[in-house]
Amino acid sequence: MATATFKTHDTSYRQYNGERVTVVSKLNPASYDADEVGPMYNIDFADGKPTEAFADELTDWDVNDSDSEDIRTAAAASAQLPRT
Structure with a gap:
């Protein structure tokens, strides 16, 4: 399975910043406002x-x-996202 480094501004999960996580799957875009949040x-x-x-x-x-393929595409796109 894919792994990635996690970083968030959400105070509920800040203790996990910098941790390697397992990326299980891509969420179904129909289950949330994908057009709004990506x-x-x-x-x-x-x-x-x-x-x-x-x-x-x-x-x-x-x-x-x-x-x-979704996970591999996300990994490639992640390298191009601006970081805050």
């Missing part, structure tokens, strides 16, 4: 806690050939 992903933190993450909260992706 792609989102199901992730698992190292302690097993699952959550959802915005694309700009995930950097330094590590993917392999067995990852879905």
Whole structure:
């Protein structure tokens, strides 16, 4: 599975900033306002806690050939996102 480094401004998850997370899957765009916020992903933190993450909260992706096309595309796009 793909991994990425997590960074957020959300105070509920700041303790996870800098942590490598497992990117489980891309969320179905019909399940949230994808046009407004862009792609989102199901992730698992190292302690097993699952959550959802915005694309700009995930950097330094590590993917392999067995990852879905959505995940590999997200990893490539992540390298082009501006960082705050």
